[in-house]
Amino acid sequence: MQLYNVMSADERAKLIDEAGQKRLTLSFYAYAHINDPQKFRDDLFLEWDKLGVLGRIYVAHEGINAQLSLPAENLQTFKEYLDTYPFMKDIRLNIAVEQDNKSFLKLTVKVREKVVADGLNDDTFDVTDIGVHLKAKEFNELMDDPDTIVLDMRNHYESEIGHFEGAVTPDVTTFRESLPIIDDMLKEHKEDKKLLMYCTGGIRCEKASAYFKHQGFKNVYQLEGGIIEYTRQIKAEGLNSKFIGKNFVFDNRLGERITDDVIAHCHQCGKPCDTxxxxxxxxxxxxxxxxxxxxxxxxxxxxxxxxxxxxxxxxxxxxxxxxxxxxxxxxxxxxxxxxxxxx
Structure with a gap:
């Protein structure tokens, strides 16, 4: 029984070309209590390999974080399989803004201690006690409130090429670094300010919202579905995008354009560039x-x-x-x- 990827990237790319199928790139996450992550991991690999799923998936006792691609014709079957797990039933799938048949070239499903490494060792922290979810229109409206602080829960290489206007963008390399920095920066505003958080697809700001509630912040909000879902909603509803530039993504594309703004620079000559x-x-x-x-x-x-x-x-x-x-x-x-x- 094969439970691991055995093909090279070149071999997989050739098979994708030969198949001639349109593939969809998508992501999703769910915080849940998983008793046996290894069995869960093996079951996912066996079923998803049959459906032609490729991607990077992490599972842990606290849930699942998945970024993947699959043949578009298999999307409904994929959804039906997710629905067999109560905590993933009718889960929102973040469909990529820009599609690429070769966004992923192998299927990797790994068991980790946590789906989002946070550096925390606190048994009283409940990751499911989250902040208020906001849709794009609500997010835009709350951004205009002078008592709102917008927090980018991503890393410096992500926010450098694109971010929400006026957002606090910590100069960090990992998510775990940002939590104590922001907590210290805003510790005087636990009662009077609204924390408005966002990330790529929602998983990091969801954990961050629970963390800041745990730290005593009273008004905690997060962008539902992250930048990916925000972009879909502003296009569907004709809203103004308050996110400028590119959204960094963790696949072979390394980014998808949201607006025409180029806010970064080449790291070798200084010319405007966000590639x-x-x-x-x-x-x-x-x-x-x-x-x-x-x-x-x-x-x-x-x-x-x-x-x-x-x-x-x-x-x-x-x-x-x-x-x-x-x-x-x-x-x-x-x-x-x-x-x-x-x-």
């Missing part, structure tokens, strides 16, 4: 913003050092990166000394 890429040197793989001109000049690399490496034979490159673990550095981007950062 993320990963350094072409696999031993580095640093995430950064690079304009087309610098991409050509630098061969898709973040530095001259990495450019010299990618010009070497493939076997030599492989030997040089053997044993290197760079996962923690990839998303540090603006904090890397390899880049000229214009922020």
């Amino acid at each position: 993320h890429t990963n350094c072409a040197n696999e031993g580095c793989h640093l995430l950064f913003i690079q304009c087309p001109e610098c991409a050509e000049k630098m061969h898709g690399c973040c530095s001259d050092e990495c450019k010299d490496i990618v010009l070497l034979p493939a076997d030599t490159q492989k030997k040089l990166r053997k044993g290197i673990r760079n996962d923690a550095m990839i998303y540090r981007k603006g904090k890397s000394d390899k880049l000229k950062v214009f922020r």
